[in-house]
Amino acid sequence: MSSAVPTEQRQSIETPYGWAVLAVSLPLVVVGYGSTLLLLVSLKQIAVELDWPRSVPSLAYACNMIGIGLGGIVMGYWSDRSGPAPAIILSAIAMPAGLWLVSIVTEPWQAYLAYGVLIGFIANGALFSPLIANATRWFDKRRGLAIAIVASGQGVGGTVLAPVFRWVNEHNGWRTTYEWYALVALCLMAPTLLILRRRAPQPRQNTATLANSRQALGMPLNRVHAMLFAAIICCCVAMSMPLVHLVAHVSDLGFTYAQGAQVLSLVLFTSLFSRLGLGALSDRIGGFRTLLTGSGLQALSLLLFASLNDLWAIYGIAVLFGLGFGGIVPSYAMIIREIFPERGAAWRIAVVMTGGTLGMASGGYVGGEIFDGSGSYVAAFLLGFAFNLGNLAIIGTLYRRHRGGRRMGAPATA
Secondary structure (H helix, E strand, O other): OOOHHHHHHHOOOOOHHHHHHHHHHHHHHHHHHHHHHHHHHHHHHHHHHHOOOOHHHHHHHHHHHHHHHHHHHHHHHHHHHHOHHHHHHHHHHHHHHHHHHHHOOOOHHHHHHHHHHHHHHHHHHHOHHHHHHHHHHHOOOOHHHHHHHHHOHHHHHHHHHHHHHHHHHHHHOHHHHHHHHHHHHHHHHHHHHHHHOOOOOOOOOOOOOOOOOOEEOOEEHHHHHHHHHHHHHHHHHHHHHHHHHHHHHHHHOOOOHHHHHHHHHHHHHHHHHHHHHHHHHHHHHOHHHHHHHHHHHHHHHHHHHHHOOOHHHHHHHHHHHHHHHOOHHHHHHHHHHHHOOOOOHHHHHHHHHHHHHHHHHHHHHHHHHHHHHHOOOHHHHHHHHHHHHHHHHHHHHHHHHHHHHHHOOOOOOO
16 A cells, blocks of 8 residues: 555656746747737738728727637647647647738738737647646646746746837837748747657556546536636736726826736736746645636735725736736646646647636726726726636635545545
């Protein structure tokens, strides 16, 4: 009895090749997020040059987000069965093609097609969620850190690429920026296939659920999946309230827009380190407790944003908020790998991440509507706090069942 457990603990699927997988997955996520960021940076210039209302490039952004969500599910389902390489091949073709198409657009439908289908559904659909799921298959002892490294590609992309895009736009125009980025995407994405074509090792038999299991935490798999979907909507509605409106909120308090931008930058900067730190922490305490920690900090931040008006206090809340929300979304991928069968992980992660995008979109919109009706963001932050409590209630319920199952002798997660 005592010898079996140490033997299992010594076994690990981790190899140096797994770190090579992370080394190519991170820049792929950076490239993918950059394609969306480029539209946001160029939105005003595109509208002015083509004499379009800003709603046209804004709708292209919406098509992109919808495409990413739906494409992640389809591409994740494909990756579960064929490995990530076939989907990445398609992505490496669709991404440059879509960026090039945007560089020559003259009609709105061309922008919708490029961002909705080529860049969104096909290219980015094959990147974020499928790559996170693939990373989890190469790691068991440091799985949380692996998820965090891949997910941090969005933060790295936002930090590095935004000023580059602005500079190239100013000096060469947005069409040239799209042409150059199409070439960069092709050159960076194609070589990754040399690494990603190898299939991940088979999971050990001491994982939380076997391939033919129909239950997780003593409930049907799809019911647990639906609860996670609802939980991420709740936390992302709450998350988007400050993220979307923080600059405007700070300026409404009588401070400058520059100071508001500094507060937002501090949030994003802190969240990048939080994502890595909480990812490493999840390897020690598990995905559930990491998510509860991040969600709890986020809930506290929303209450403080609603009640404090001093600028230095807001800077402090920004750090607290960044520490909280940075590790929330990757924790869902960790939880899915802890409690669901390994086969099907990619599409389940993609479905939950789609719930996150729906929550972000809904929270940002509702926050604006509340401000328009009340002239303040206080009610919006309090509503976000209420949604955050809903997230804590759902995740707390699932965690109690998870902890109870382990106490009764359920297999330990890898």
